[in-house]
Amino acid sequence: GENVEQHPSTLSVQEGDSAVIKCTYSDSASNYFPWYKQELGKGPQLIIDIRSNVGGKKDQRIAVTLNKTAKHFSLHITETQPEDSAVYFCAASKYRGQLTFGSGTQLTVLP
């Protein structure tokens, strides 16, 4: 089955700096790649997603890039703010509905 690896497991950045989280997937047939943000005591919240027919997508301070050849995708957060502190999960899907999640990245934005 699909395997998704996520790095780093923890990331600390200064407020205003950029943060990058990377994921690799194993199944070249995967075609949907969402990113979720999970705050303490809450459910994962979808923040951005990308489908395999595009190489990148941006929404304000958040962007995602996809390299299908290398089978990796990345989340980029610019101008980080303390409220960006959370656990971020990447996921991949080959079949609609069947998301395989990465292990998560604890992002801490230092004021």
Next chain:
Amino acid sequence: DAGVIQSPRHEVTEMGQEVTLRCKPISGHDYLFWYRQTMMRGLELLIYFNNNVPIDDSGMPEDRFSAKMPNASFSTLKIQPSEPRDSAVYFCASSRDNYEQYFGPGTRLTVT
């Protein structure tokens, strides 16, 4: 929209007892998913439904787990009998098109 609603938010029970978790998906969403989150195994898909019909239950860990969706606005996940290793946070999510999934706040289950 109220989002996905789950109840209870916290459940503490003794080993051997039956546990029932409940979920109300977002209105108009035809897909419903049950996930389990633990430190060791991360987020795992247990089962998902489309139009109230179970499509894939390959993630259900064993026969002690069962899920139903009697109508478009309600689903249950039942564990009988419960065991300490079932302790986890259980999430329900729903989707309109089976791509974007929206998660509920979760039920934290502790089995002693």
